[in-house]
Amino acid sequence: MSGSTTRNFKSNAARELANDTLRAALTKSKGHFTEGRSTAAENLPEFEALRDQSRDIKNHTIEHLDFYLEAYEEKVRESGGHVHWARTAEDARQIVLEICRSVDAKAVNKGKSMISEECEINEMLEANGIRAVETDLGEYIIQLRGEKPSHIIAPAVHLTKGQVEESFRANHTHLDPDRVLEEPPTLLDEARTILRKKYFEAEVGMTGANLLIAETGSSVIVTNEGNGDLSQLIPKVHIVLASVEKIVPTLEDAATILRVLARSATGQEFSSYTTLSTGPKREGDTDGPEQYHVILLDNGRTDMIGTEFQEMLRCIRCGACMNHCPVYQSVGGHAYGWVYPGPMGSVLSPGLLGVDEAGHLPNASTFCGRCEEVCPVRIPLPKMMRNWREQEFEKHLSPGAARAGLGLWAFMAKRPKLYQLVTGVQMRLLARLGRAQGRVSSLPLARGWTKYRELPAPEGRTFQSRWKSGERPL
Amino acid sequence: MSDSNREAVLGSLRRALGRDAPVDEDTAAKLRARMTGHARNIVPARTALDDAGLVELFETMAQKVHATVAHVASMDDVPGAVGEYLRGENLPSEIVMAPDATLDAAPWSDNSLLEIRRGAPVESDQVSVTSAPAAVAETGTLAMYSGPDHPATLNFIPETHVVVLPAGRVVKSYEDVWDSIRAQASDPESGRGGQLPRTVNFVTGPSRSGDIEQTLLLGAHGPRRLHIVIVDGE
Numbered sequence: 094m095s096g097s098t099t100r101n102f103k104s105n106a107a108r109e110l111a112n113d114t115l116r117a118a119l120t121k122s123k124g125h126f127t128e129g130r131s132t133a134a135e136n137l138p139e140f141e142a143l144r145d146q147s148r149d150i151k152n153h154t155i156e157h158l159d160f161y162l163e164a165y166e167e168k169v170r171e172s173g174g175h176v177h178w179a180r181t182a183e184d185a186r187q188i189v190l191e192i193c194r195s196v197d198a199k200a201v202n203k204g205k206s207m208i209s210e211e212c213e214i215n216e217m218l219e220a221n222g223i224r225a226v227e228t229d230l231g232e233y234i235i236q237l238r239g240e241k242p243s244h245i246i247a248p249a250v251h252l253t254k255g256q257v258e259e260s261f262r263a264n265h266t267h268l269d270p271d272r273v274l275e276e277p278p279t280l281l282d283e284a285r286t287i288l289r290k291k292y293f294e295a296e297v298g299m300t301g302a303n304l305l306i307a308e309t310g311s312s313v314i315v316t317n318e319g320n321g322d323l324s325q326l327i328p329k330v331h332i333v334l335a336s337v338e339k340i341v342p343t344l345e346d347a348a349t350i351l352r353v354l355a356r357s358a359t360g361q362e363f364s365s366y367t368t369l370s371t372g373p374k375r376e377g378d379t380d381g382p383e384q385y386h387v388i389l390l391d392n393g394r395t396d397m398i399g400t401e402f403q404e405m406l407r408c409i410r411c412g413a414c415m416n417h418c419p420v421y422q423s424v425g426g427h428a429y430g431w432v433y434p435g436p437m438g439s440v441l442s443p444g445l446l447g448v449d450e451a452g453h454l455p456n457a458s459t460f461c462g463r464c465e466e467v468c469p470v471r472i473p474l475p476k477m478m479r480n481w482r483e484q485e486f487e488k489h490l491s492p493g494a495a496r497a498g499l500g501l502w503a504f505m506a507k508r509p510k511l512y513q514l515v516t517g518v519q520m521r522l523l524a525r526l527g528r529a530q531g532r533v534s535s536l537p538l539a540r541g542w543t544k545y546r547e548l549p550a551p552e553g554r555t556f557q558s559r560w561k562s563g564e565r566p567l
Numbered sequence: 568m569s570d571s572n573r574e575a576v577l578g579s580l581r582r583a584l585g586r587d588a589p590v591d592e593d594t595a596a597k598l599r600a601r602m603t604g605h606a607r608n609i610v611p612a613r614t615a616l617d618d619a620g621l622v623e624l625f626e627t628m629a630q631k632v633h634a635t636v637a638h639v640a641s642m643d644d645v646p647g648a649v650g651e652y653l654r655g656e657n658l659p660s661e662i663v664m665a666p667d668a669t670l671d672a673a674p675w676s677d678n679s680l681l682e683i684r685r686g687a688p689v690e691s692d693q694v695s696v697t698s699a700p701a702a703v704a705e706t707g708t709l710a711m712y713s714g715p716d717h718p719a720t721l722n723f724i725p726e727t728h729v730v731v732l733p734a735g736r737v738v739k740s741y742e743d744v745w746d747s748i749r750a751q752a753s754d755p756e757s758g759r760g761g762q763l764p765r766t767v768n769f770v771t772g773p774s775r776s777g778d779i780e781q782t783l784l785l786g787a788h789g790p791r792r793l794h795i796v797i798v799d800g801e
């Protein structure tokens with residue numbers, strides 16, 4: 094797949110570790126999400142039980158996904174909507190383009206959608222002369238900068254306000270160059286005014302979906318800004334691009350997952366806007382889209398079912414695992430090289446891109462176990478990262494290599510490389526964390542590390558023993 | 568293309584799930600029963616309160632997320648309270664108002680200071696007034712259903728959204744809202760023809776963004792202000 098630099102995690106990470114602006118941005122965001130989540134969890138005695146139920150709902154749905162997808166499809170049709178099936182990202186791009194062409198669209202307004210990033214919809218639209226307008230503030234900022242999101246719920250978390258100001262001055266050239274634009278509220282006001290106009294210009298609005306409800310044929314988006322709602326209510330066509338595992342059976346199941354989603358993501362009890370859309374506008378309605386299309390995307394997901402990675406399909410994209418990940422918090426999202434960063438990306442990306450392309454990512458972990466502790470649907474992320482590492486490892490022991498006569502040599506040659514990759518990144522991280530934030534003690538080395546430790550140690554000493562004896566590389 | 572993709576995705580799913588056909592009739596019947604049984608999962612106990620307690624919880628939760636709340640005794644007092652709020656905030660007195668029956672019951676023409684248009688908003692509208700058919704105490708969340716009497720854009724386009732909420736409409740949980748939209752969908756008089764409203768909006772506080780350095784900013788794209796007028800006697 095184009096656009097992925099997951100193979101270069103090591104050099105990406107090295108680059109990002111040397112980026113002081115990124116460091117400043119990540120330091121500012123750090124406590125925000127983690128404290129929010131723990132307060133929200135404390136304020137809801139049922140939180141842990143709701144996590145169990147959310148896990149069970151998703152498991153049940155995945156076990157019967159074909160049934161629920163067909164039930165959902167029937168309901169969407171009954172309510173006057175269209176369902177399209179996309180096996181690959183290319184299929185999805187084709188379908189989006191056909192719909193856009195059918196209404197002679199010049200512009201598409203977009204709510205934030207990771208699936209759209211995965212399918213590179215913007216690139217396709219631009220190549221076909223259709224303007225893609227990202228309306229989420231964070232997405233808008235990175236679109237101006239020609240960047241990719243660095244976080245699945247906070248796409249511009251890697252930027253400082255100074256960088257946002259710079260981008261606005263460079264792009265909003267019709268405005269007074271001497272205007273005051275330093276503080277976040279003035280930046281927001283400027284973006285609001287500019288995007289406001291654009292809401293009324295597009296023929297097509299496109300959103301993702303946090304959930305699809307089989308019982309009613311509804312798609313659900315959860316946002317704080319309201320941009321997703323404006324994007325889907327004003328244009329005459331609403332396209333929902335969603336992956337197949339977003340289905341839940343009933344409205345009650347949706348409520349349960351919604352109760353853990355915002356709390357895990359931002360620490361809010363509920364996001365500002367949770368919106369159910371069912372079909373196109375009804376007779377007598379004075380607003381809403383005339384056409385409602387849902388594109389159900391597979392793109393490698395069904396291949397994960399029946400494997401040790403099936404549980405990854407429970408993911409509700411809350412971002413808690415990356416908010417709590419010491420590696421993500423140090424290298425930022427771009428180092429991961431593709432749409433999905435952090436622990437969830439390290440498990441999902443090899444599943445979607447293949448272990449050859451993204452097999453390095455599962456090494457980007459200290460195996461501290463925080464991601465699994467906070468995941469609202471209890472995905473065993475560290476275990477799955479280990480599974481990928483085993484697969485990558487075995488791949489390098491493949492019959493091909495053996496036939497080439499490399500045998501044991503190849504085995505030995507690969508291992509230190511793997512080892513080096515892992516330890517190289519980790520030691521730099523730990524050193525930096527220790528220096529910059531004095532919180533090495535917050536990495537639960539003893540428990541987490543030994544629980545999951547399985548790294549080969551070709552140099553004779555484990556990382557842990559070297560750490561304990563006071564060695565501080567870098 | 569679409570149909571072969573459909574078969575391919577479903578086929579690949581079934582193989583992965585260890586079947587080469589749709590689920591058997593027994594299983595299908597069970598799954599259908601699960602879908603239509605409306606069984607609730609865990610509902611937080613914080614809403615185990617009497618009616619007054621629920622209104623109080625709703626109000627506290629809504630204020631926590633930066634909505635403002637006023638109380639009036641009856642629908643007769645609503646226009647005055649709306650006018651007073653707009654003056655207090657230095658906001659224009661032109662409003663675009665949902666053409667709904669709840670709001671019809673208030674004596675708007677007595678308040679000559681307000682300039683009212685009924686219907687969907689346009690880009691330049693600054694203030695909208697709607698009612699809410701339900702409100703969820705659990706998280707201070709308003710529930711609003713689109714329809715000819717409530718264009719959904721009223722909830723998003725104007726900078727200020729004033730919501731009139733008869734106190735009796737405060738319910739405990741999202742599940743209570745599901746029950747009422749299902750009941751409405753299947754009620755022949757509602758004209759919904761078995762369908763959910765096109766748009767169901769859960770609104771919890773005004774629009775916000777944390778996208779610039781995680782600084783909380785209100786009014787990202789939707790309303791900067793959400794003001795809720797609770798009508799105690801209704």
Ligand code: SF4
Nearest residue numbers: 408409411412414468
């Ligand atoms: S893996 Fe879990 S914690 Fe990470 S984004 Fe998905 S649901 Fe959230």
